[in-house]
Amino acid sequence: MADMHAHSVRFVRETMLPQAEPPTTERGIVKWMRENLFSTIPNGILTLAALWCIWWLISSVLPWFANGIWDAPSIRACREILEGQVGGCFAVLTERWNQLLFGFQYPSELYWRPSLAFLLLFIAIAPVLFRKRFPAQMLVFTAIYPFLAYWLTWGGSILVPVFAALGFVAGYMVYSRLVAQSFAMGFFGGILAALVFWWVIGIVPTEGIIALEPVASRNLGGFMLNLILGTVCVSLSIPFGIALALGRQSDMPAIKWICIIFIEFVRGVPLITLLFVANVVLAYFLPPGTNFDLILRVIIMITMFASAYIAEVIRGGLAALPKGQYEAGDSLGLDYAQSMRLIILPQALKISIPGIVNVAVGLFKDTTLVSIISMFDLVGMIRGPILASTEWNGVYWELLGFAALLFFVVCFGISKYSQWLEQELSTDRR
Amino acid sequence: MKKTVFLGALTVAGLAAGAASAQTLNDVQDRGTLNCGVTTGLVGFAAPDANGEWDGFDVAVCRAVAAAVLQDPTAVEFVPTTGKTRFTALSSGEIDMLARNTTWTFTRDNDLNFEFVGINYYDGQGFMVPKALGVSSATELAGATVCIQTGTTTELNLADYFRRNNMEYTPVPIETNAEAQQQYLAGACDVYTTDASGLAATRAAFENPGDHVVLPEIISKEPLGPLVRHGDNEWGDIVRWTLNALIAAEEYGITSTNLDEMAQNGGPEVKRILGTEGNLGEMIGLDAEWARRAIGAGGNYGELFARHIGESTPIGLSRGLNAQWTDGGLLYAPPFR
Numbered sequence: 001m002a003d004m005h006a007h008s009v010r011f012v013r014e015t016m017l018p019q020a021e022p023p024t025t026e027r028g029i030v031k032w033m034r035e036n037l038f039s040t041i042p043n044g045i046l047t048l049a050a051l052w053c054i055w056w057l058i059s060s061v062l063p064w065f066a067n068g069i070w071d072a073p074s075i076r077a078c079r080e081i082l083e084g085q086v087g088g089c090f091a092v093l094t095e096r097w098n099q100l101l102f103g104f105q106y107p108s109e110l111y112w113r114p115s116l117a118f119l120l121l122f123i124a125i126a127p128v129l130f131r132k133r134f135p136a137q138m139l140v141f142t143a144i145y146p147f148l149a150y151w152l153t154w155g156g157s158i159l160v161p162v163f164a165a166l167g168f169v170a171g172y173m174v175y176s177r178l179v180a181q182s183f184a185m186g187f188f189g190g191i192l193a194a195l196v197f198w199w200v201i202g203i204v205p206t207e208g209i210i211a212l213e214p215v216a217s218r219n220l221g222g223f224m225l226n227l228i229l230g231t232v233c234v235s236l237s238i239p240f241g242i243a244l245a246l247g248r249q250s251d252m253p254a255i256k257w258i259c260i261i262f263i264e265f266v267r268g269v270p271l272i273t274l275l276f277v278a279n280v281v282l283a284y285f286l287p288p289g290t291n292f293d294l295i296l297r298v299i300i301m302i303t304m305f306a307s308a309y310i311a312e313v314i315r316g317g318l319a320a321l322p323k324g325q326y327e328a329g330d331s332l333g334l335d336y337a338q339s340m341r342l343i344i345l346p347q348a349l350k351i352s353i354p355g356i357v358n359v360a361v362g363l364f365k366d367t368t369l370v371s372i373i374s375m376f377d378l379v380g381m382i383r384g385p386i387l388a389s390t391e392w393n394g395v396y397w398e399l400l401g402f403a404a405l406l407f408f409v410v411c412f413g414i415s416k417y418s419q420w421l422e423q424e425l426s427t428d429r430r
Numbered sequence: 431m432k433k434t435v436f437l438g439a440l441t442v443a444g445l446a447a448g449a450a451s452a453q454t455l456n457d458v459q460d461r462g463t464l465n466c467g468v469t470t471g472l473v474g475f476a477a478p479d480a481n482g483e484w485d486g487f488d489v490a491v492c493r494a495v496a497a498a499v500l501q502d503p504t505a506v507e508f509v510p511t512t513g514k515t516r517f518t519a520l521s522s523g524e525i526d527m528l529a530r531n532t533t534w535t536f537t538r539d540n541d542l543n544f545e546f547v548g549i550n551y552y553d554g555q556g557f558m559v560p561k562a563l564g565v566s567s568a569t570e571l572a573g574a575t576v577c578i579q580t581g582t583t584t585e586l587n588l589a590d591y592f593r594r595n596n597m598e599y600t601p602v603p604i605e606t607n608a609e610a611q612q613q614y615l616a617g618a619c620d621v622y623t624t625d626a627s628g629l630a631a632t633r634a635a636f637e638n639p640g641d642h643v644v645l646p647e648i649i650s651k652e653p654l655g656p657l658v659r660h661g662d663n664e665w666g667d668i669v670r671w672t673l674n675a676l677i678a679a680e681e682y683g684i685t686s687t688n689l690d691e692m693a694q695n696g697g698p699e700v701k702r703i704l705g706t707e708g709n710l711g712e713m714i715g716l717d718a719e720w721a722r723r724a725i726g727a728g729g730n731y732g733e734l735f736a737r738h739i740g741e742s743t744p745i746g747l748s749r750g751l752n753a754q755w756t757d758g759g760l761l762y763a764p765p766f767r
Binding site: 074279380394 | 469470472476477478482509512515518608634637743744
């Protein structure tokens with residue numbers, strides 16, 4: 001064959017060319033940069049501007065971190081050590097970290113108790129947050145956890161949280177006995193039974209029986225207070241919010257109007273006003289000497305506030321469901337409670353997740369507002385005692401940066417979890 | 431109907447509060463602790479230290495009263511209050527006395543039904559300028575930009591002062607002292623004005639305090655003192671005379687270290703104060719040594735001043751108006767006889 005075509009074909013390649021590298025402009029980092037960073041002239045300018053910004057940020061922040069002083073008795077000592085150089089005075093964090101986390105009045109030898117409660121929190125919420133990954137038996141611990149955490153944080157006799165828990169058990173038993181006749185009867189019977197139980201058991205003296213050293217509410221503070229308010233109020237406001245959202249759609253005028261008035265009133269009032277009511281106005285109405293726990297008052301107010309917002313978020317989810325879903329429930333012969341529990345709410349809540357998380361994150365950050373009614377949460381600790389001490393007056397960036405970091409970690413975690421949950425639950429529209 | 435219930439509740443609450451307040455001394459002694467309202471934190475005047483112990487110039491008044499009434503300067507439950515919650519805390523009975531750098535004014539005394547028992551610090555609004563500005567008197571501040579906290583009496587005082595002196599100024603409104611510090615240092619305003627003690631504390635926090643001066647002019651009166659509820663004069667007298675004892679102790683040279691010696695060898699008035707002569711303690715329902723314990727709690731007025739806000743501290747306030755009347759100041763305790 002080769003001979004035949006030898007004079008008609010000028011050139012025949014007999015061997016394969018060795019593979020050559022693509023031109024430098026078409027490969028590797030250069031290609032990537034040409035495509036992504038400098039594809040057009042405006043993009044190139046933007047890239048350069050962004051690089052300059054990053055360099056400027058790093059070059060000004062890095063020395064601040066690198067020269068940071070971690071061990072000094074006061075801001076003046078920090079400045080002496082720095083001798084005019086740029087540097088953060090992080091010594092305030094090493095000296096006052098315990099006050100930032102626990103408040104300045106929590107006894108230091110008892111720090112392990114709230115810390116343990118915090119660690120157990122993860123075990124308690126794990127089966128709720130990751131239902132498929134953890135055995136359902138762990139939910140028993142979740143049910144015990146609120147009482148255990150209360151006991152660890154506030155101390156006192158173990159009988160107090162045990163009796164509180166038994167009250168709930170008594171209420172539930174009456175409820176399950178009566179619910180077969182009617183839901184309302186079971187519900188109110190349950191509440192009544194719990195109240196009666198607490199009233200009767202209140203006579204039993206609890207002092208000193210398996211007691212931890214008690215810590216008064218006003219001695220709680222720091223980031224611990226933010227976490228307590230955040231977790232308690234979020235977890236309470238979701239069930240209340242669901243109840244309010246369903247109540248608002250109810251056909252019974254009394255319930256419907258109570259829910260509407262509550263929601264619209266609470267949404268129409270700033271949280272700070274409610275906190276002032278909790279702190280200041282209630283003090284006038286209660287007889288002098290009554291010590292209706294301030295944290296409890298604040299928890300009630302924040303929960304009211306958050307549940308009104310969550311109710312509206314969930315109402316949005318309920319409204320987004322096609323009418324067919326409601327009719328499907330009816331046509332299957334389910335009663336109201338069943339159709340809500342089995343058909344409507346699982347779908348409505350799934351739609352509402354981003355909104356609920358939004359409220360939860362906002363609420364968690366709003367807990368810093370309690371510093372205005374002289375509670376020493378993280379921000380209250382910084383603005384009050386620490387910045388007012390002669391040693392640390394004038395340290396702003398380090399303290400507020402630390403607070404921002406703590407809040408960011410928690411809020412970012414919540415937000416990541418909600419994204420994961422949305423994916424996990426997305427059974428349609430893939 | 432609702433209104434009646436509401437008013438009824440108010441009346442009951444008011445009556446109960448009134449009935450309780452007529453016997454504050456008994457309440458405090460039964461309870462074993464003094465509930466004392468303080469700030470949530472003000473440099474030099476009240477702040478908890480690294481161990482969580484409250485300390486400061488206002489705090490010392492609480493401790494002195496606790497020492498006089500309860501024999502124990504540490505038997506104080508400090509209730510931190512903000513500018514917004516302090517008066518309700520006092521009138522609702524949550525606290526027995528308020529020592530929270532509160533200015534004595536007509537309306538607070540009469541309209542809010544409180545009883546100011548004395549003055550433990552004479553403050554007044556002043557000006558701070560950078561040294562580089564070359565200003566030595568507030569009358570040279572014509573045309574200046576002034577950082578001023580909005581919604582305070584200082585704002586009104588400033589306007590009055592500049593109008594009186596026919597000067598113009600540009601206000602830079604700010605919210606908090608922390609913000610003021612940043613704005614002033616960043617050069618957003620030439621002058622920062624607030625209470626003189628606040629200026630001194632702010633200046634102490636600067637990197638180079640020497641580059642800034644507090645001008646000599648004081649343009650308002652801010653007498654700060656402890657207060658109690660109206661209507662319980664016995665309790666008011668105890669707090670008033672505890673404060674007077676601290677002030678008189680400095681005048682007569684009684685310090686926390688020479689108490690025993692003075693009780694034996696002092697003049698007649700010193701002996702009356704310290705309870706070795708006469709029965710002054712009995713007259714206000716306490717024992718003979720009440721003032722001795724009050725002074726022993728932290729020292730006399732001068733010692734407290736020097737330890738918390740005086741010239742040897744970073745705040746570095748001079749005595750000024752707060753010197754004894756014998757040294758040209760305004761401190762003047764009525765005679766103990």
